[in-house]
Amino acid sequence: MQQEQNAISNFVLYGAESNAPHDDMVHYEPISLRASLFDFEIKPHVHRALIQVLYITHGGGETSIDGRTWTFQAPCLIAVPAQSVHNFHFANDIEGHVVTAAQPALESVIMALAPDLLEFVRTPAVLSGILNLDKGTPLETVFQSIRQETLVDARWQLAAGAARMIALFVKVGRLSESAKLAANPEQRTLADRIEKFRALLDKHCRERRAVGEYAKDMGVTTGQLSRICHAAFGTSAIEAIDARSIHEAKRLLGYSTMSVKQIANELGFQDEAYFGRFFRKQVGERPTEYRSTAQERFLLG
Structure with a gap:
């Protein structure tokens, strides 16, 4: 040899x-x-x-x-x-x-x-x-x-x-x-559904849509959508929806001149206070604190 x-x-x-x-x-x-x-x-x-x-x-x-x-x-x-x-x-x-x-x-x-x-x-x-x-x-x-x-x-x-x-x-x-x-039809079907869900999240990320609405658009049950999310993201469907909403909120806070109230309205929240509580729970900072930190990074970078 x-x-x-x-x-x-x-x-x-x-x-x-x-x-x-x-x-x-x-x-x-x-x-x-x-x-x-x-x-x-x-x-x-x-x-x-x-x-x-x-x-x-x-x-x-x-x-x-x-x-x-x-x-x-x-x-x-x-x-x-x-x-x-x-x-x-x-x-x-x-x-x-x-x-x-x-x-x-x-x-x-x-x-x-x-x-x-x-x-x-x-x-x-x-x-x-x-x-x-x-x-x-x-x-x-x-x-x-x-x-x-x-x-x-x-x-x-x-x-x-x-x-x-x-x-x-x-x-x-x-x-x-x-x-x-x-080579795996079942995996292909799952991948297609994940891609469709991601596209729907991008399309509706500025709306506070329920899990059932996404499931209906995808032609699956809420239980199936939950299993799809766990397979793709390791989270529940509502956690995936919230994560996409937070991503959009961060983008608007960091790169727009909209007020926090305007951003809350833009993202479909009932009011500024509810949005602030939601954001702090997900991120660990108030929207104003996140904006200040993001703008500092922008100025330093």
């Missing part, structure tokens, strides 16, 4: 061995550029500290990552973490993008911003058939922005590259979760 491991080539980029450090690199190239140099056969190899993400836009092939084999067809997203032994057999008409980045540097930034994304940085993934569920910035745009940044020689290029790689792994994480839901 040790001899077999030693036989695996360690590349910076496939076919380009180097002992130079690449801790700050973010590299982009079209998939076909390197694949065509090796007759579209990329033999088993490993990248010591580099992670690669491929976005297949045309064609297909087969890949093996750490002993697991996938057949893929465009559109498809493939993530290969550092230290993963992998190979590719590409169709001759393969097209798409591949980015390579220093995984330790990427992980240090993600640890500070979104630690739960680390799972997707460290886990091999082949995601196909669910790219139609992608939301937000299109994958093509994300890869093109990485490509564009690598073409310029400007200040803060490392920071710009890291930011774009984080955006890419947000996509990887979202699509990975969508893939899990797609």
Whole structure:
């Protein structure tokens, strides 16, 4: 086994061995550029500290990552973490993008911003058939922005590259979760209901609506809505409604010139005193105290 491991080539980029450090690199190239140099056969190899993400836009092939084999067809997203032994057999008409980045540097930034994304940085993934569920910035745009940044020689290029790689792994994480839901119809139904409830909360956050009204709009019973909230937020339905109302109250207190009385009316409360008691119970401060603290932070920041 040790001899077999030693036989695996360690590349910076496939076919380009180097002992130079690449801790700050973010590299982009079209998939076909390197694949065509090796007759579209990329033999088993490993990248010591580099992670690669491929976005297949045309064609297909087969890949093996750490002993697991996938057949893929465009559109498809493939993530290969550092230290993963992998190979590719590409169709001759393969097209798409591949980015390579220093995984330790990427992980240090993600640890500070979104630690739960680390799972997707460290886990091999082949995601196909669910790219139609992608939301937000299109994958093509994300890869093109990485490509564009690598073409310029400007200040803060490392920071710009890291930011774009984080955006890419947000996509990887979202699509990975969508893939899990797609494989579990019950989870998919739950996710759809959670998304609908969130949309209703956003729409009606300035109204003091009862749990029953939300349940009716969703076509479920109040008991079902309560179970949905416990599954999604770990709270009851009324606690989720109150939390969204408080979020809106904080936003208005911090960023508007409306009086507390006007905010209470705007959010559907009976009067200013009732709103004040509600806010203090939820936040631990009076609305005026919260506004003063928020404005101080704004002036200092």
